[in-house]
Amino acid sequence: MALLPADLAPSFSLLLILASFFTSATTAAFGLGGGAMLIALMTSVMNPLIAIPVHGAVQLGSNGGRAIVRFKHIVWPFFLWFGIGSAVGVAVGGQIAHLLPENLFRALIGLFLIYTAWGPKLKSVIKSPFVTAFTGFFAAAISMVVGVSGPLVMGFLQGLKDRREMIATHAALMTAQNILKVVTFTLLGFQFAAYLPLILMMVATGFLGTLLGSKMLDGLSEPLFRKIFRLLLTLLALWLLVQTFWA
Incomplete structure (x- = not known):
């Protein structure tokens, strides 16, 4: 217990360690939901000033x-193309984030996720490098305003035919984004060592959850995966809309 953060009760630390397993398994199996559940917990x-960089x-x-x-x-x-667009989007979004109405964009993202869950798939996004780069720019810029990027990016990835391609490409994109986030928090002076x-x-425990979730994903049929994915996407969209109207 001596290794755990002094400002966090040991029981809470153990809860987070266990939660990391289940939330990672959820994301590995169904593509989204785990990160949102973990940050909420x-x-x-x-x-929050500690939870966000640690998350x-x-x-x-x-x-x-x-x-x-x-x-x-x-x-x-x-x-590649989505990442190039995202790099520009982060720079632009960071400059204008404080000028834009957060609740409006949260509501628009919620509506967009409902569209991607139930409307025609955005297949054009994965066929054109320019459209892919612009989509990355848009998603990154909006995420700087609202802080919601995972579900938004996954919405654009629905045009991919294979669920494993969706999960893998999303994981790679989020890894790149998380690297930038950790570097940024480090430059801002956050002391990760105390929470290492x-x-x-x-x-x-998250990696163990990923292994379990990956086996679950392989065992799912494509139609069943799409149904569960659509349900999770809808629930996240409704959560964003409720946040908007509650605020």
Whole structure:
């Protein structure tokens, strides 16, 4: 217990370590939901100013592990062009984030996710490098305003035909984003060292969850995966809309 953060009760630390396993398994199996569940739990037991950077570091390990497990399924052209657009989008979004109405964009993202869950698939996104780069720009810029990037990016990935390609490419993109996030928090002065043992334990249990979730994904048929994915996407969209109207 001496390795755990002094400002966090040991029972809460153990809860987060266990939660990392289940949330990583959820994302590895169904593509989304785990990160949102984990940050909701972390901010309920930790100071948000600490929870957000620690969550970014844990998600780096979780997404990185998923990208390694599914490495052969990553769609590299999409990753490259989407990543280029995202780099520009982060720079632009960071400059204008404070000028834009967060609740409006949260509601628009919620509506977009409902569309991607129930409307025609955005197949054009994965066919054109320019459209892919612009999509990356848009998603990254909006995420700087609202902070929701995982479900938004996954919505654009639905045009991929294979569920394993969706999971793998999403993991690679989120890994790149988490690297930038951790570097940014480090430059801003956040002391990760004090939370490093907790982070490493959460990454370890998260990787075990990824292995379990990957086996679950392989056991799912494509139609069943799409149904569960659509349900999770809809629930996340409704959560965003409720947040908007509650605010």
